[in-house]
Amino acid sequence: MFEDVDLSGTMAVVLAGGQGSRLHELTQRDCKPALPFTRFHRIVDFAMAGLQRSGVGRTILATQYCPANLNSHIMSTWGQSVADGKLMLRHGPDVAPGQGYRGTADVLRANAALLDEMGAREILILAADHVYSMDYRHLVASHRQSGAAVTLAAMPVPIADAGRFGIVTPGPDGRIARFAEKPAIPESIPGEPELSLASLGIYVADWPWLKAALQDPQQQDFGMDVIPHAVAQGDAAAFRWSGYWRDVGTLDALRESWLDFDTGPTPCRRPLVPGMSLPDLDHFLARDRFRARVTMGGLKLMSPLLGSADTVRWAALDRSILMPGAQIGPGVRLTNVIVGPGAIIADGIQIGEDPDEDRRWFRIAGDTTLVTVAMLARRGALRPRSHSILALKPGLFRSRMRTS
Numbered sequence: 001m002f003e004d005v006d007l008s009g010t011m012a013v014v015l016a017g018g019q020g021s022r023l024h025e026l027t028q029r030d031c032k033p034a035l036p037f038t039r040f041h042r043i044v045d046f047a048m049a050g051l052q053r054s055g056v057g058r059t060i061l062a063t064q065y066c067p068a069n070l071n072s073h074i075m076s077t078w079g080q081s082v083a084d085g086k087l088m089l090r091h092g093p094d095v096a097p098g099q100g101y102r103g104t105a106d107v108l109r110a111n112a113a114l115l116d117e118m119g120a121r122e123i124l125i126l127a128a129d130h131v132y133s134m135d136y137r138h139l140v141a142s143h144r145q146s147g148a149a150v151t152l153a154a155m156p157v158p159i160a161d162a163g164r165f166g167i168v169t170p171g172p173d174g175r176i177a178r179f180a181e182k183p184a185i186p187e188s189i190p191g192e193p194e195l196s197l198a199s200l201g202i203y204v205a206d207w208p209w210l211k212a213a214l215q216d217p218q219q220q221d222f223g224m225d226v227i228p229h230a231v232a233q234g235d236a237a238a239f240r241w242s243g244y245w246r247d248v249g250t251l252d253a254l255r256e257s258w259l260d261f262d263t264g265p266t267p268c269r270r271p272l273v274p275g276m277s278l279p280d281l282d283h284f285l286a287r288d289r290f291r292a293r294v295t296m297g298g299l300k301l302m303s304p305l306l307g308s309a310d311t312v313r314w315a316a317l318d319r320s321i322l323m324p325g326a327q328i329g330p331g332v333r334l335t336n337v338i339v340g341p342g343a344i345i346a347d348g349i350q351i352g353e354d355p356d357e358d359r360r361w362f363r364i365a366g367d368t369t370l371v372t373v374a375m376l377a378r379r380g381a382l383r384p385r386s387h388s389i390l391a392l393k394p395g396l397f398r399s400r401m402r403t404s
Helices: 021-027 044-054 068-083 104-110 112-117 136-146 159-164 207-213 222-232 251-261 355-361 373-382
Strands: 010-015 058-063 087-091 122-127 130-132 150-158 166-170 176-181 195-206 236-240 245-247 300-302 315-318 333-335 337-339 363-365 368-371
Touching: 010 044, 010 104, 021 251, 021 363, 021 368, 044 068, 044 122, 044 130, 044 136, 058 068, 068 087, 104 112, 104 122, 104 222, 112 207, 122 136, 122 207, 130 195, 136 150, 136 195, 136 236, 150 159, 150 222, 159 195, 176 222, 176 236, 195 207, 195 222, 207 222, 222 236, 245 251, 251 337, 251 363, 251 368, 333 337, 355 363, 355 373, 368 373
Parallel strands: 010 058, 010 122, 058 087, 150 236, 315 333, 337 368
Antiparallel strands: 122 195, 130 245, 150 195, 166 176, 166 195, 300 315, 363 368
16 A cells, blocks of 8 residues: 555655746745745645655755745744754755756756765655645655656646646556647547646656756756656656646636635635645644735625724625735725735725726736735825725625625
């Protein structure tokens, strides 16, 4: 059974240096893994909780872009692992002065001496910016059984969406016959014409093989370089996985995944995703470090807001989320909106219903409108103040209520 898989020689490298440019203003001062996710978590917690649950002993967390808040969160939440020597923070500009990490594979090259010192036999390579829950013992057991030098985790996705992923064409005995990174015309899974097999960016590799492959300085990125190299050698296998997995790299994906897990003003211990749960941070939750006032999904009516004791005036949120410290006033109506950290939306403002008006002040990407402190300040400075304040009474929107 996978519970008996010996992981004593398996080291993890968590890639936590990405900017996440498609999240726009949310990542101007924070790397993507450090972004809040629901009321108490950050995105990085999913990878960290998976490693802890799987019993992986030692981990390198590789940082690069704007790591300050990520480091602070890691130390306050996972700091015992740091103190025990099980978790090592390795900042790119410190490890590779003058250039930092030049790609996902270069992280392994720059930390090769440390991995040798740790006695690594296999390397588990994870992205720190995905939302999922995997027991990595399954992956490692599949990798060893295949006899391949590298194994990637993959799952079926609709072929219409497959162009956003690295796409695997399975061959005999679980080996990968072909691999294409973000192909214009994705291949379907044999016998499943509506689906493609997409890489999840989760890998396990034999360290001696990987270290030898990285002797080639052109091997900079896993998806673009290392995996195609292994496939060409006939030495790459796929581990087909099923479960909830989201790359929350766009505003739409972040908002929709957040709503899957948090549909009320308190942490949702039973998310809408079967078999999936938020990372267990019970020792952390009691402190409420993020000081979130409310976090609501779906169309919700709530009162009081912004400290008001007036129970007559309400606000409506339709598939919208409030990030840590965000607050809204009575009469606010939000549709498909992310309210950024610390943003305060005053009484009566409506966002998400008039794209032309919203686009003047806020960021619209896909179906989501992002509202930040700076955007609201600009709007307040340039837009004449309205003298009409919308006061919503209880029951006004009840005929429209629906679940997310």
